[in-house]
Amino acid sequence: MTSEKTADISHQMTAESMTAFIRMETDKGVSANMLRRFNGTVKAVYDYLPEDKLLSRERLLEWRRDMEKQGYSDVTIRNYVKYINRYLDFVGCSEIRFNRGKAKDIAGITFGNLTAIEPTGAKNRGDIVWKCVCSCGNTIDLPATRLLSGNTSSCGCLQKSHLKKVNKTFANTNLAQVLRDNPISTVSVSGYVGVAPKRDKWQAYIRYKGVNYFLGCYDDMEDAIKARARAKELVIEDATKLLEIYEELQQEAVAMVVQGETSGQT
Numbered sequence: 001m002t003s004e005k006t007a008d009i010s011h012q013m014t015a016e017s018m019t020a021f022i023r024m025e026t027d028k029g030v031s032a033n034m035l036r037r038f039n040g041t042v043k044a045v046y047d048y049l050p051e052d053k054l055l056s057r058e059r060l061l062e063w064r065r066d067m068e069k070q071g072y073s074d075v076t077i078r079n080y081v082k083y084i085n086r087y088l089d090f091v092g093c094s095e096i097r098f099n100r101g102k103a104k105d106i107a108g109i110t111f112g113n114l115t116a117i118e119p120t121g122a123k124n125r126g127d128i129v130w131k132c133v134c135s136c137g138n139t140i141d142l143p144a145t146r147l148l149s150g151n152t153s154s155c156g157c158l159q160k161s162h163l164k165k166v167n168k169t170f171a172n173t174n175l176a177q178v179l180r181d182n183p184i185s186t187v188s189v190s191g192y193v194g195v196a197p198k199r200d201k202w203q204a205y206i207r208y209k210g211v212n213y214f215l216g217c218y219d220d221m222e223d224a225i226k227a228r229a230r231a232k233e234l235v236i237e238d239a240t241k242l243l244e245i246y247e248e249l250q251q252e253a254v255a256m257v258v259q260g261e262t263s264g265q266t
Helices: 003-008 015-027 034-048 055-068 072-091 144-148 157-165 223-264
Strands: 009-013 054-056 114-124 129-136 139-143 196-198 201-208 209-217
Touching: 015 034, 015 072, 034 055, 034 072, 034 196, 054 055, 054 196, 055 072, 114 139, 114 144, 129 144, 196 223, 201 223, 209 223
Parallel strands: none
Antiparallel strands: 009 054, 114 129, 129 139, 196 201, 201 209
């Protein structure tokens, strides 16, 4: 299959196809916990899509990047990817699923800011390494896996630019991200950030200053949501103080630069 044909493939997600998928998994004897995860994942993807509900490879990659921006852990994202792959296999649309991409022709396909040009002939752990050109003009060689999974979407310029314009990183903490107090999630099984199913219970957790804090497991999802909300309040309070320090340091840095330029002109 050519890369052009693959890029044009899409799947129309419907309530009927999702229900049929869950019914099939139920008939296979999948546990109630896994059924909740499958159902939550396909529903999250369905809600993420625009009104046409057409699922394509590019939209899958956008969905994954959205999870990364919201701070989901690599393990959680890998699980969601695994579940949606299972759905795509069921509906007969494996061509657009996330995969290893060891022999897939991706020439001409754009992944974020990167466009795959041609294979280099080299391999990385069995994956074909592709020469890619970034929208900024730089070229970079990357394994197909990193492109197809959405893990890499630029030569590095996108991240640097984003950090300069949006993130206020201080004390190993992305303050801009921490201070966004939006508990609702379109990709979480529970529908809330920091609340996930675990062994027929609901686990609450929060990540701050590079550390994951587990806030306990609860029989009732509402209790887990409340525990996460209380922890978020404490995090915002601390992050607000850090932001004040950050702004003061930034003002001092600007003042030093201005003073240096003025001295150089005298």
